[in-house]
Structures are given as C-alpha cells and as structure tokens.
Amino acid sequence: MGRRHAASDPIYPRWVWIAAAATVAVLIIGGGFLLRNLIFPAGSAEGGIAAESGSTPSTGDPLAQDSPAAVTGASPCISLNILTSLENADMVRAMAAEYTEKPRSVDGKCVTPAVTQEKSGVAAGKVAAQFPGVPAGDRPVIWLPDSSAWLRIAGEAAGGSPVPQEGISIARSAIVVAMPETMAGALGWDSKPPSWSEVFRMAGDQDVWERLGHADWGKFKFGKASPLVSTSGLMALAASYGAAGGSVGGLDDMELGAPSLVEKVRAVELGTSHYMATPEHFLWHAREADDAGNVSEFLSAVIVDEKSVWDYNRGVVSEDGKTKQSGPAPKEPLRTIYPQDGVHVADNPGVVLDGNWVGSQQRLAARDFLAFAVTQQGQNVVKASGYRTIQGTLDTEVAETGRYAGTLQPLPLPKAEALVAMQDSFPEVRKRARALFLLDVSESMVQEPGVTKLQRAKDAVRKALDHFEGEDEIGLAAFSHVDDGPLQPGIVSPVAPFKTNKEHLLAQLDELKAVDATPLFEAVSRFAGDQAKEYKDTFINTIVLLSDGKNDTTHPGDLGGLSQQLSHQNHATPVLVFTLAYGPDADVPTLLEIARASGAHYYDATDPNKLEEVLGELVTSF
Incomplete structure (x- = not known):
C-alpha cells in the first residue's frame, strides 16, 4: 500500500x-x-x-x-x-x-x-x-x-x-458509528444499540477499556470528520447538538446559539480524540493499525457513512478520499452501529x-x-x-460485508438555518487544540533564489494560525544545529493560550533564521516527549512538523526508536505528530512513519506552491 x-x-x-x-x-x-x-x-x-x-x-x-x-x-x-x-x-x-x-x-x-x-x-x-x-x-x-x-x-x-x-x-447511505467488532462486542453494542447520548458519553469515558478488562486497548479513541467539509462530520455535529439538547430529531426547534446548549455541546465534543478532514483518513489509519496487528492503537469508534464501512471490510481504503486502494480484508472488520434514536441518511441528490x-x-x-x-x-x-436504493433495498452480499441493518430509522435533515448555525459554531464548540508548530530551519530552507522555503513556511504558518481560537494553546519551536553543538533554537514561543501569546508567537516566527544541520529524530523525540509530559485530556495534543529534508546530523537517534516512543505515547498520552513534507527533497517515507506511529496523518507539500493550502487542510484535523 x-x-x-x-x-x-x-x-x-x-x-x-x-x-x-x-x-x-x-x-x-x-x-x-x-x-x-x-x-x-x-x-x-x-x-x-x-x-x-x-x-x-x-x-x-x-x-x-x-x-x-x-x-x-x-x-x-x-x-x-x-x-x-x-x-x-x-x-x-x-x-x-x-x-x-x-x-x-x-x-x-x-x-x-x-x-x-x-x-x-x-x-x-x-x-x-x-x-x-x-x-x-x-x-x-x-x-x-x-x-x-x-x-x-x-x-x-x-x-x-x-x-x-x-x-x-x-x-441512500446512513451515517453510523463504526467500531472494531471486538470493541463493539465488549460494550454489548453489537446486540443492543446505544442511543446517541450513550455513544458520546462512552467517548468521554477515557478509562472504559481498562474497567472492562482491556487495558491493552488504551484510551477510548473517538474520531470525527470536519463538519465544514464532510457529510459524516456535519451529521456528527448535528448528533452532538441533538444529544446535548435532548432530541436528535428536533434541531430545528432548538435555540442553537443558546449559551447553555453551546456549553453542553462543548462538553460532548471533549470526547473526540481528534478531527480529520474526511472519514477516509480515519479508515486509512485504522487499516494501517490493523495491518500492524492492533487496530485498537488507533481507533475505538468513528462516525462514518455505512458505505465506507463496506469498503473497509472488503479491503478498500483511501488515504486522500480520491484514490482507492484494494487489498485483502482486514484482520478485524468494523461493526456498523445504528443508534436506537435514529440516524441521518445521506440521500445523494x-x-x-x-x-x-x-x-x-x-x-x-x-x-x-x-x-x-x-x-x-x-x-x-x-x-x-x-448503497441502499431509493426504495431501501440492499444487495445481500453488500449488507453482510458492511454489517448493514435491514431497515433504517431516519432522522429529519435540519433546515438550512440550523445547518449553517452548527457549522458557524464549530470553532467555538470543537475540542480545543494544544499544538506545537515545529519548523525545520536547516540550511536547505534558504538555498534557493527569490522567496525561500523558510519564508514560505513562515507565511503558511501565519495564515494557518487564523484557524485557532483564544482558548487553544499554541506554541512554536524550530530545530537545527551547527557542527556538534546542541539543538537550536528549540522552543521560541512556549505552548500557551493563544489569546495571550499570539503576538509573541508571530514575532518569534518572523525572527527564525536558517542554521545548518537537520536533527529530525532528536527534535521530534524531544518535543513529542515534552508534549506527552504536559498532556491534557481536555485538549487535542499535537505537533505540526514541517520539514524539507531528512535526518542529517551527527546527533544520536534513529527512526525505529522514535517510532517506538511515539507508539508508546499514543497508548496513554497520545501526541499526534502531523507531518508535512515541504519541497522535493523531503524524506517522505520517514515523515510518513512518524505520522503513522503517532496516530496522525502525513501531508504532501513537496510542491512548495501548495504549502499554504495543504497546511490549511492539516490544521482542520485538530
């Protein structure tokens, strides 16, 4: 693959x-x-x-x-x-x-x-x-x-x-909760579906697997796609509002902007491990974890359309949602869960x-x-x-592979005003991010005429910061070194509430200069370890790594050891290391492995002209 x-x-x-x-x-x-x-x-x-x-x-x-x-x-x-x-x-x-x-x-x-x-x-x-x-x-x-x-x-x-x-x-395709079958069975959801409120309550119970005798599964990892771009993400947010307001089918009658309801939705969203741009991203990484022998390291549950579960269970996945790859069926298929109070149905108009x-x-x-x-x-x-036909009929083999329910209990689609109001609220209600931007400032970042890669990276980060709200906690670090000297400059703006450190972070970003070598493994290991020590359950803990090269240093470190560290952290204190390959000389295989080991996603900006748009998509994955 x-x-x-x-x-x-x-x-x-x-x-x-x-x-x-x-x-x-x-x-x-x-x-x-x-x-x-x-x-x-x-x-x-x-x-x-x-x-x-x-x-x-x-x-x-x-x-x-x-x-x-x-x-x-x-x-x-x-x-x-x-x-x-x-x-x-x-x-x-x-x-x-x-x-x-x-x-x-x-x-x-x-x-x-x-x-x-x-x-x-x-x-x-x-x-x-x-x-x-x-x-x-x-x-x-x-x-x-x-x-x-x-x-x-x-x-x-x-x-x-x-x-x-x-x-x-x-x-027709229903928007459902998908879980590895053993996990669904451990909760009893394979035989008795939960309500949407129970789904969100379980997602917020980070110690549930340990209580049920499955400490090896780590924390409950609950994924959602972005409601700004994905139907399953939008319907997941609608379900959050419905559960918080006491009626998943009554959104049009709710005052969606009421402070008390917004606070309840924020509490529901705290159960999200992280958001990705599309549900295909989640299923891609679930398959990677399944191939490695332990799908629970990445996923406990994700809200997706049932057709995507059919694809996954028959061995079809996509990293970008556009290019499909076929292989053998996963070791552990996903179970399609239909909450008992109804599901939204994508009607493909x-x-x-x-x-x-x-x-x-x-x-x-x-x-x-x-x-x-x-x-x-x-x-x-x-x-x-x-898919289900417009009359609700199913192909028998599709239904069996996708674990489809025979019939659906459709929820009414909210009116336009409600849909837009929920989208507009997302920056306010989403789980807050605790993110460290980590920039490669090796000499190669300035070895080009005109606007350098380093300057473009600064511009892209500055634009990406518009995604964050005051309660997010954002920091900035950079890495290089000269000869056998220490990693520098290191942390230049510590992770802190964005409302208080935005100006300092932007000023420090402007001051970054290229140095010399590329201690990639050392930098990721150090800062991911520091983020794990300061891990906060109520935040999505992450690093955004931009690098244009490969590990090129006299400092110690290797990819195998770094992967083990990130995988171990992901079990109890997950720090998602989103990697972005910047420029044609970036070490793509290494950046892919770093993202995979941490449970995050790799993004390709090897065409420097696409850096801003790719980084813009990346930050929606928090």
Whole structure:
C-alpha cells in the first residue's frame, strides 16, 4: 500500500463563505440565478425517461425501465460534467459507465459524461461562488453531493438565490458509528444499540477499556470528520447538538446559539480524540493499525457513512478520499452501529446547475442522465456500489460485508438555518487544540533564489494560525544545529493560550533564521516527549512538523526508536505528530512513519506552491 497523501484544494473558512454569499447576491440582483429545481418534462430527451423533480418511487411501486435510444446520437457528443462528493464518486462513475453502455441520443447527439469529485463542503462553496477561475467548459452541469445538506448550505451561502433545497435522490447511505467488532462486542453494542447520548458519553469515558478488562486497548479513541467539509462530520455535529439538547430529531426547534446548549455541546465534543478532514483518513489509519496487528492503537469508534464501512471490510481504503486502494480484508472488520434514536441518511441528490455556462443541450442531457439513475437499471448500479436504493433495498452480499441493518430509522435533515448555525459554531464548540508548530530551519530552507522555503513556511504558518481560537494553546519551536553543538533554537514561543501569546508567537516566527544541520529524530523525540509530559485530556495534543529534508546530523537517534516512543505515547498520552513534507527533497517515507506511529496523518507539500493550502487542510484535523 502506498502512503502518499496528495495535496487537495483548500478548505474554505467561514469568511470565504460570506464573501461568496455577497458576490452571488450581487449577481442575483443583476437578474441571474445560480441553480434551479430539477424538472424532467415529458419528451425532453430523445429516447430518455421522464421524471419529476423530487419524486421518488415508494417502496411498493415498480421502478421505471431504462429506454435507451434506438441508435447512438451523432458526434460531437454533448459534454456532461458531473461534480460529486468523495464518498459517492465511485457510484456515480459506475452509473455513468452503465448509462453509456446503451445508445443515448439527446437532441440527436451522443452524450459523454465526465465525473469529478470534491469534498462536500468545498464543492458547496464553489457552487455558491459559481466556480471562480474555472473555465466555462470545465464547470459542472450536474451537482450530485452525497447529502441534501449541502444544497441547503450552498443556498444560504449564495445569499438567498433559488438554490433547490432538494434534488432527485438516487441512493441512500446512513451515517453510523463504526467500531472494531471486538470493541463493539465488549460494550454489548453489537446486540443492543446505544442511543446517541450513550455513544458520546462512552467517548468521554477515557478509562472504559481498562474497567472492562482491556487495558491493552488504551484510551477510548473517538474520531470525527470536519463538519465544514464532510457529510459524516456535519451529521456528527448535528448528533452532538441533538444529544446535548435532548432530541436528535428536533434541531430545528432548538435555540442553537443558546449559551447553555453551546456549553453542553462543548462538553460532548471533549470526547473526540481528534478531527480529520474526511472519514477516509480515519479508515486509512485504522487499516494501517490493523495491518500492524492492533487496530485498537488507533481507533475505538468513528462516525462514518455505512458505505465506507463496506469498503473497509472488503479491503478498500483511501488515504486522500480520491484514490482507492484494494487489498485483502482486514484482520478485524468494523461493526456498523445504528443508534436506537435514529440516524441521518445521506440521500445523494442530483440537481442541474443553471449557470450561464450550461447550454440547452447539456441541460437535456443532464435530465436524461438523472432520469436513468432512478430506473431499475440505474438502481442496480446503486446496489452493486454499496448503497441502499431509493426504495431501501440492499444487495445481500453488500449488507453482510458492511454489517448493514435491514431497515433504517431516519432522522429529519435540519433546515438550512440550523445547518449553517452548527457549522458557524464549530470553532467555538470543537475540542480545543494544544499544538506545537515545529519548523525545520536547516540550511536547505534558504538555498534557493527569490522567496525561500523558510519564508514560505513562515507565511503558511501565519495564515494557518487564523484557524485557532483564544482558548487553544499554541506554541512554536524550530530545530537545527551547527557542527556538534546542541539543538537550536528549540522552543521560541512556549505552548500557551493563544489569546495571550499570539503576538509573541508571530514575532518569534518572523525572527527564525536558517542554521545548518537537520536533527529530525532528536527534535521530534524531544518535543513529542515534552508534549506527552504536559498532556491534557481536555485538549487535542499535537505537533505540526514541517520539514524539507531528512535526518542529517551527527546527533544520536534513529527512526525505529522514535517510532517506538511515539507508539508508546499514543497508548496513554497520545501526541499526534502531523507531518508535512515541504519541497522535493523531503524524506517522505520517514515523515510518513512518524505520522503513522503517532496516530496522525502525513501531508504532501513537496510542491512548495501548495504549502499554504495543504497546511490549511492539516490544521482542520485538530
């Protein structure tokens, strides 16, 4: 299994959403609008299937049959760009392949679908802002996120334009709690599901495994994805609010900004071990731990979509959410837990974008494709791809491998205002970070013309600091040495509340200068050890390591010993060492191993131009 993490697009902070809303609002006033509801008028596509916006066959109704054209339409084909989420991209690609297996003719022309994928929250931001900087020919005609939540959020970000609140649902996947089977069994959750409140209460009980006679499993490690970019992360935050407010299905009736509720949510979030950008990150590292013989070293439970559990249990994982890798099934499969008070269900809605880049033929082709998706033939693709159909049916082998429940108790999707309010609250309610930025200041950081790597690193760290709040505890250290001298400069701004040390940290960051050698192993060992000694349960304890080279020093230390130290710390006082390879000469295998041993993630910025966006994604993993 390769271990490289491809750089991804930046995660949009809240101020970008606000700017996008203002931009689109101006465009709306000018007479245009961004999206419109799906409409499938009868006879709109030659050889196609007519369907109505938002209509979904009931469980007892037979699905329509595909009705392809008699002959394929003429060239040049209509280009049909489809934007999907990371989670459902494989299904949508399979759907596109099945669609083009039969002759298609729309307005007398053939159709060529092309599927691209993006994190859900990032895609919603781009839709709301009308894809700034993207050539018209590359913009999507269909947007097919994995949840209608993103339609609602995009509508709010677009400043009130008629973004459809619902599309045509083509598949279903529940948002569940996934646990290694032995752990689920130890809690009895494999036979008697807990409530969401019980899930969060257990996550906050760090000594539960020791009490149950499994001290070797360490602390209860509970993972969530970012609610700003991931559907499972957003629904996990909704479940936190629901549990704190006493009704997981009643969020629309709650005063989400009430100080008493916010404090309860903050208490719930304390059970989170750490957040990662996507659920795929968690499952990737769970598989690494499983391969090493002890999945409990990384994971006790994580909130994910059930389709991802199916992927994991059949040996399919992804480090970046985009590139899938297949291998043998894990030694210990995951158990899918459906809390007894209900689950949110990702409904995979399709909408046709109505920007000025969408031509009439493309609109017809989009309707034809989405109409095919809800035929019997399209729904066969849905089942084979690990999803529930729009009628709730499952493939038997998929259900067995993924440990799916036969039926679901769906929770209502919150309204747009509630979804956005919860996202806006995340910086306030998330578990606080206790982070030490650790910079390589070896001589190679300045051995280039123009803006040096060291200066770019300073700029990137300065920008990344915008992610933190006053109650986070942030510090800065750097490492190098001259000849056989001591590691220097070491700690330049001790870890302290950000509200009190921000100015000092920024001043010390500006003063950093390149020195000479690269005592990588010594630096990580020392500062990770110091962080472990000062470990705080109520914080996510972490180091962010930026390095452009490899361990190049006369000082003692080796990777094997460092890995053992980090793995040992991860058992009782986990200090997550997120590593970022900066520049083409960085020692990627070593940085991968350091991150793995600590239970954190490796990020690739070997292209220095991507440093800021990669570091921006990294800091959302706290």
